[in-house]
Amino acid sequence: MKIFTNMGALPFIRLIRWPNLIVVVLTQILLRYAIVGRVYAASGFSPAMDNFLFAVLIFTTVLIAAAGYIINDYFDIRTDVINHPDTVVLGKKIHRRKAIVYHIAMNVIALLGSVFLAWKAGSMKLAFVFIMIMVLLWLYSVRYKRTVLWGNLAVAFMSAMVVLVVWLFEFYMLRQQPEQFIALYGNMKMISRFFFVYALFAFLISLMREIVKDMEDVHGDQQTGCRTLPVVHGIRTAKLVTFIAGSITGALIIIAVIKLISSGMVLPALYFSAVVFIPLLFICYRIAMAADKADFHLISKLLKLLMLAGILGLQPLSVAL
Known part of the structure; x- marks a missing residue:
């Protein structure tokens, strides 16, 4: 509550990328209830992870993601001032020192949550999954995002x-x-x-979006010494890599649709064909035609919507299971 009273809710919510956090929550809820819950229910069982533990899992994931956004903005403030001067929060509405405090506090709480979950799961090694993600987010902000492809990956x-x-x-x-x-x-x-396919989909769409964002921010990245793919190898090469990732995603969607139809799951097959595959083709076309910052910004937004469309596809999939 102190966060909201001291500086107001809006700057902090903007800092932690609230739309992205909502997508994280929606993704995990739908995965649990549309796949795990549906399959379990067919055999007369409920998920082994009860509602409280699942809420802790979501809360822990969201805290780590929010802390990651904060530390990313902390180390990227010079570039953001050039690329997105109207949307910068750190240094204007939130002091950078406070941001570090929030980052540490969120990671400490998330660490406690991960240890608790690992203990309940009977394997303390699972806590290292979240610790690895925390470390990776830090390394991304400090080093990887300024290197060719490593930050995107x-x-x-x-x-x-x-x-x-x-x-x-x-x-x-x-x-x-x-x-x-x-x-x-x-x-x-x-x-x-099902989980592997969705994880692969999330990986490929996120990879495409990160490269597109680098193309959008290429001028600011050049001025601040970031060696991203479009900075080092040019926009044309970055477009090619993005197009390849999109082609792989499209091929996987086609395979998934064929598998769904052969299993009698016509409704989700139609959904993924019309709501995911066709928009992906349009996005790939827009990538090929993109020429300026505004074009890449639009494509980035479209890829976020495509990710959401894929997640919402869990609902028709659950009906068919």
Whole structure:
């Protein structure tokens, strides 16, 4: 509450990228209820991770993501002043020293949450998953985002982990219930496949978006010494890499649609064809035609909407399961 009374809610909410955090929450909720919950319910079971533990998982994930956005802005303030002067929060409405305090506090609380979840799952090693993400976010802000592709790959990997941690912790907590684990063992391969596909989708779309954002910010990055893909190898090469990632994503969607149709899941197949695949083709076309900062900004927004469309596809998928 002190955050809101001292500086107002709006600057802090903008700093932690509230729309992105809502997408994180929505992603994890839909994954749990549309895939895990649906498959379990068909066998007469409920998720091994109860509602309280799942809420702790979401809260921990959101805290780590929010802390990551804060530390990213802290180290990127010079570039942001050039690239996005009208949207800069740090240094204008929030003191940089306070931002570091918020970053540390969020990570400490998230660390406690991850240790608690790992303890409940019967494997303290799981806490290192979240610790690894915290460290990776720090390294991304300090070093990786200023190097060719490494920063893009780091963000894409963390987007995939938002998906994977839901099944990872559910699986370990399910092992704590031997009878239920044995009863559901035959369904685990299918659940793992769904999570892997969604994690791969999140990885590829995030990778595309990060490269597009680098193309949007190329002039500011050049002035501040960031060696991103478009800075080092040019816009044309960055477009090519993005297009390749989009082509791989499109091919995977086609394979998924064929698999869904062959399994009798026509509704989700139609959804992913019309709401995900066709817009992806349009985005790839816009990438090829993009010429200025405004074009790349629009494409970045479209890719965010495409990510949301893919997540919402879990609902028709759950109906067909």
